[in-house]
Structures are given as C-alpha cells and as structure tokens.
Amino acid sequence: MRVPLFRLGLWLSGLVLVFNGLFPALWILFTSLKTEAELSRIPITYWPDNPTLANYQRAFREAPLARYFLNSVVVAAGATLLCVTVSAMAAYALARLRIPYAGGFLLSLVALAMFPPATLLVPLYQIFTGLGLRNTYLGLILTHAALSLPVAVLVLYSFFKTIPKDLESAALVDGCTRIGALRYVVIPLSGPGVFTAALLAFVNSWDEFLLALTLNPAKEMRTLPVGITLYQGEYLFPWPLISAALVVALVPVALVIALFQERIVAGLTQGALKG
Amino acid sequence: MVRLLVGVLVALLLASGALAQQVKLRVFIGGQQRPDVMRKILDVYEQRNPGVKVEIEVGGATSDQQQQYLTTVLTSRDPSLDIILIDIIRPAQYKAAGWSEPLDRYLPLGARDSLLRQYLPAYVRANIVDGTLVALPAFADAQFLFYRKDLLDKYGFKPPTTWDEAIGQAQTILQGERNPNLNGIGFMGNISEGTVCSFLLPIWAAGGDVTDERGRLVLTEDMARRSLQFWLDLMDRHRVSPPNMAEKAQDTIRREMQQGRWIFGTLFAYAWAHFQNDPDSQVKGKIGVAVMPRFEGGRSASCLGGWQWTISNFSRNKAQAYRLLRYLSSPEVAKVLALEASNLPAFPELYRDPDVLRANPWFADALPVVLNARARPVHPRYPEIADVMRRGLNAVLARTKTPEQAAREIVQGLRTIYGQ
C-alpha cells in the first residue's frame, strides 16, 4: 500500500518543482506566440488565441540573433572553463595545503564579491580599453570568470574539504604527485561540486548584462542579454518579440544542461571509480 | 642607394599624406534611433567628403541605458567617440561635466543667433547653457494631446482648449458610452521621465514655470500643490482616470489607447505612427492631435522632447566633427529623418514641405504643438530635479503622500539644489 502512495507523492512533488521553475518560462513561451494587441486585452489570455510564429521570424530578421547566441556561448564557455580551472586550483591549495594566509585569502575573496560590478564599471572600462580588450571575447571572458571566482572557489573549497584525506594520502603513497592526486582522486569525487561551480559560472556569464553592454557594444560582439534589450524602443517594450528572443536564448541552454548534467556528473565520478 | 632611399622616403611621404587625409569619426546613437537610417545619411556624407569615414556606435536602447553607457565611456575620458546623440535634458549636465565641446568657438559671433533662429524656438533655451552653445538639434519631439476624434464628434465636441472643458467632455462621453473599459484622460504617473512632464503641464498651463528666464527658482509650494492636486482630482474627484495611475507607463497608455480604451492621452509623438500603422490598431483614422489645454487665464504649453547632437570633449577630430555635426543638424538631414523615420523636424519650415507632409500628413497639426513646447529646467543637476518632481507626483498618485506634504518636499528639494 505504501508504494503507490510514495509514487504519488513523488509525482506531485515533481510537478510542484517543475511548475515552480517553469511557469514564467511557460508564460514567456505563450507570449512569444501572441500578438501585441492580445496583450492589452482584459481579461488577460494565457494560451494564445491565434498562435503565430511571426515573432520568431521578426526576432531573427531585426537582429543577428544567431550571432548574439554564438557570442554568448563562446564567452560563457570560456569564462566557465577559466573560472573552474583557476578556482579548482585555488580551492585545492586552500583546502589541502598548509598555507598561513588561507583564511585571509578566502575572506578577501568574499570581500571582493561584496562590490556590485556596477560600482566598478568605470575603472574596469579604463583597464580593458587600455589593454585593447574592448569588443573582444577575451576581455569579457576574463571579467566574467573573475565575477564567478569567489563563489566557485568557496563551493569547491567546501567540497574538497569533505573528501577524506586518506584517499589522497593513499594516492600519494602510490607515487602520485599532488597535482596527479588532484586530477585523479579529488576532482572526480567532487563531481557534483565541480558541476555546480561550472554551472554557477556558466549561468552568471550567460545572464550578465551590464559588463557585456559596456565592454562589448559592437554589433558583432554583443551577447544575448545586450542584444535582446535592443529590441526595445525608447518607450516601446515589444513583449512578444522579446519573448521570442528569450525563448531562443534560454531553451537550448537549459535543455543542454538538463539533458547532459547526468552524463557530466557521471563522467566525472567514473574516473574515481576506475582509479 | 641614395635613389632608393629617396624613393622610399617619397613613397612614405605619399602614404602618410594619404593616411593623414583619412579621418575616422565615430557617431554614438541609441538603438531606438534607427541606426539603419543614420547609416544611409552618413553614407551620403562620406561620398561628399572623400577621406572621411564615419562609423556608428550603438549603446543601449533607452535614454537610461545610453546614459549608463556614456557615463562610463566619458568618465574614462575615452577619445573613441566624436559625436554623441543626447537627450534634450542632458546638455547642461554634459557642459558642467566637461563632456561637451562648446560649439561657440566654431561659430563667428553674429552667426550663432542667425543659426539658432532656423530651429524651433524652444531649442535655443534647451541647448544654450550659461551662454554657451552646447548642442544642435537632431530631431524634435513634444507631448501631444491625442484624442478620439470619432468620440468627440459623436457628442458634438471640438477639441478642448481648457482642462475644465477636457474634463467635462470626458465625463459626458464616459457617461454616454457606458463602456467599463473606456477611460477619460491618460497621463504618465510611474517613476519615469514622462512623469516629470506630467508634473510640469498644469504649472505651465496656469501660466507659471519652475524657473524664470534667468534660471532662478520661482516655483512655489502653492503652484506645486495645485499641480499634484489636479492629477489626483482626475482620479478621485472627477473620476475621469482610473485609480492606478501611479503604475501607468507611457507605453501602457499608448497601447490601451490603441485598443480604444482612452478618450484623451498626453503622449509623445511616437504614438501617432502606431495608432495609424500598427496592424492591430483599433483607432486607425480616429485619432486627432491638439495643443495642450490650458487653465483659465493661463497658456497652452507642452513638454519639449527631441534629441541633440554634441561633440565629445575628448574627441581627437573636433574640427572635422563640427563639420559633420552641421551636416547632421541640417534641414536636408532633418527631411530625410522625417521621411524615413517619421521624426519630427526641428525646423519649422519643414512642416510645410510638400514631400514631408505627404509622408506625414499629421505634421500640419503637430506644428502648433511643437511651436509652443517648453523645455524642462536646464540645470546641470537636472537628474536630481527630475527625481524630486516625479517622486513627489508618484507618491501623491499612490496616495502615500498628500499634495501638501509632497509639494513642500518638492520645493524644499528644489531649493536645496538651486541653492536658494
């Protein structure tokens, strides 16, 4: 008797979860299929009266949406790779090696996160213009990686700390170097941690608007958030059009992450089991 | 050997000479200002001026986003921009911050006045800061009283000349139509620049103003209170506006009016093209345009808008930039903008131009409105002035402050800023 009840409870909680996450996304999806006039109707409609794909056509016609998408992918992927690599190295050092200033370093890391990027725009702009990195992928990658560094280091730090030292010591006794131990023992076991840090870095970069607007305003270098806000007019906010662009921006990313996250986490833990 | 050297030297000189001729200029505009049309305009300039290449930089789609972007670039003293398109409320701030190159040094003394006389009169006040010419108009804009011609005709009304008339007409029509979705007078009440215009309209309509011709603060608590009370009364006493005006953004009113849900709307020029041309517009051919009503004994005045061209103080090609600026602010370019982008020209004579009128017949009705449009206060701390005014009106409309309280705070805030 308990099993079907449990199954039902599982289903319900699953539905709650999915609905909680999805309802604004669904709203956006429905809006992308509506016309402007329908949005001013009272009472409001949910499912579009006459679903139309015109907004999607317009979205691609009025702006190089595909190019914006590519830029976002390059920047986000680059920032994620850089951030995870750098933070894994730093987090390992802080968690495992005896460093006198470890606490201070962690604290200053968190302290740097306490300054909203908006307040740092002017000097950042000057730095990157001086280095000639405006309107390049590299400039934005460096900035975004730094943005996610504090939280990534802390997440990985807490993960490395939970890995029993014996496993590592065993590897070292077996003749492995510290870095080898890092690669073959620690990282695979902290699969969830690495995945989380990577996800945090990726989404932070994907979402980021202000720095992307300031550092990469050129048409061919714009990222999605910057490009999508340009569908606006001074007073005009064309929701159906922007919703279509948002769907294009969100759905592929979310699907890829959701579908592959099992594989990524599993792939990382594979190494540990084998080794 | 010597001949080779000489040959190389000559070649180098020629090359550098050719390179020296190549001037690269960068023009900054917003995403909403039709970069495509601007590109065509600049292509013509490039053809006429070989050796000059002009690029467009786009940063942001709204006045706020552009301000965000430009603040970063200009505070960094970046020389990458030569000419910047700025909102009408910015020249005073740009001059004070040292971001704009004064244009006076390029104009011989008498020439400035005759140049400015070509434009709509209000732009003189808006673009001259402390006696210095800071910018020249790109295109004009103003706040119009849009009204439902068909409804007014149905009840035998002519467009109202006073606010009392407007309120009376709205009440009659609302009672007659018995349409729960129809509202009377639409205006901006949320936290946005348009609400500043809402605050100023009744003050102007009563014959007053915030400052005098010398820029000194003359606004009294009584004047401010009357303005706040006026809008509050539209909601609570006359019941010609719904109770949630504190939420209303300009485009919400425009969209609602487009679906036939407002009798009157105080909107900027962009609304017209949507009323007439949007495929889903319920009011095509039913919208009329009128000057702002006044109060008895006052004057009709509406809010001046529009965008201006200015030269960046950090530009490395100021002389060339000035030449480009004169071209961009010329009747020729204004006509192109009127034909291709439906922008209101800053030159009164273009409102009578047959080509322009054929493309935009409503410009004939628009002319009297732009002629008596007034500039918002011209002051380097305008953003703070605007903030004080719009928050006050917004609080009154949300009923979190009484008109007396809000008026007192507004005037006190202004006195602090004006140092009086």
Add this chain to the structure above:
Amino acid sequence: MSRGLGRSTANRAMRRSPRDLSERALASWLLLPAFALLGLVAVYPVLDLMVTSLYELHLAYGPKGAFVGLANYERLLEDARFANALRVTLLITLVTVPGAALLGLLLALLANLPYTVKWPVRLGLLLPWAMPLVFAGLIFRWFFESDYGVVNDVLRKLGLAPLFWLSDPRLAFWAISASIIWKTSSFVALVLLAGLQSIPKEYYEAAQVDGANAWQVFYRITLPLLAPSLFVALVFRTITALQTFDIPYAMTGGGPGNATETLAMYIRTQTVENLNFGYGSATAVALFVLCMATTALYLRFLQREEGE
C-alpha cells in the same frame, strides 16, 4: 614540473620540511592564476572606488575633484534617503534570505528524490536561475501589474478584489520579495543539491537499519552534512540580497516615492544619473562595510557552532 615534484616528493616522503617547502611552492603556483585574475579585474577597481570616495567629485560642478577625506561619509550619516535605502535593503535581506533558503532547501530535497525521469526536475530547478535578471524583473512586473498581471487575474477568478501591487508600498515590498525569493531559490537549491548528492548513501542505509524515522534522518544526518553547502549558499545569498538592484528597479523603479529604493539603486542614482561619483563611491563602500559586517556575523556563528 609535476614529474620533478613527484620524484622529489616520493623521495622525501619521510622528511617534513622540504615537503613543506615544495608544498608552499605548489600552493603559490596554484593560487597565482586566481590572484592574477582578481588583481586585474577586482583589486584595482575596488581601490579606485575607495580612493574616489575620499574626493568631492560631482561632475555637475565640474570635472575636477577635490580631496575631502571622510566628508562624504559624514554626509552619509545625516542622509535621510540613505537611511531609507538602508532600511529597505535590510528588510529585503531579512525576508528573502530565509525565504530563499527555505524554498531552496525544499526544492533541493524534492529534486533529490529518486525520480525515474530526472531531467524535467533538473530543468524546473534551473530555469528560474537561467533567466537573465534584467528580464526576470520585467516579467515579474508584468505578473504584478494591476490590469494585466497574472496575480490579479487569479485573484479575480477566485472572486477576490484585485490589488495594486506596484503602487502600494507594503504590497510592492511583498511582490518584490516574492519575486526575489523565486529567482534566487534555485541558486540555493543548486548548491544544496550538490551537497545532498555527495552525502554517502551508506549513512542513510545505516540510519534505516537503526530504525530512524524521516525527521531524524533529516535532522541528524542530512542537515549537519549539508551545513558547509548551506553556509556557502547563505553567505552568497545574503551578499546578493544586500546588493539587490535589478528586480525592484524593473518592478517599481524604487517607488511609490522611495518606498522600495534599495542601497544599490541609490548608489546607481548618485553615480550614473547625478554624476556624483565621490558620494556614490562612499555609499558603495558603506554597502561593502555592511556586507562585511554580515559575513563576520555568519563566521562568528559558524565558529560557535564548530566550537560545540
């Protein structure tokens, strides 16, 4: 390099001090990229900000600034609008941090259940977070609009009166808080889910053998082992709560009046709109101090817990 270190490490496995030395060398190399990246992107701008806060630099009065020491900070102490922004920010933090923590914990626990089909659950968890903040705020404003919002539509359908969510100060606060909780709960959930997944299954099996009920399992096993992740999630959630900008900016612009204006919004107004960089920088440093104080509180709490 690593091979060399490996050989020397293996050779010196018995001795302590050379290992320390190479350990420190290794540590320096491992930390160098992080130092470099942050030094470039964060340290210089932060120092620049702090220096600017000591100047009177208000571009409405001219491009040049004058050194005024702590005068900007003195002004802050008497600034009523700053006090209001501080109050609003603290209230939002006090409501949305526990809110997001609770909702995030719930979502993480639900997401950790053994579903046969996992991906819709992961997707539902991820999407709130994947939505760019700059649009999330606008979407929520739409939801809470009195005429066209979903919230009022549901109220109407239930026969209740629609509410003016965005123009009533108290309702606006709750609308904004609810939106922030929704958006940030998935960040918390993601961090907690990773923590949940790394709890070894043996612990749960042992507890089952011992006959513990669900609550005991949660309280004695899950929660304590989740503590490190919870700590990280809470610290960052709190810092971002103190920096709240996008959602209230999009939903109310700080209105009605100044009822929903946060510190980050006030900073932006001072710097970008008023061009008062000196004062704006001082306000930003004040925000930083606030974040530091809050983190110190967390650390103090953590130390006390560990002490027990």
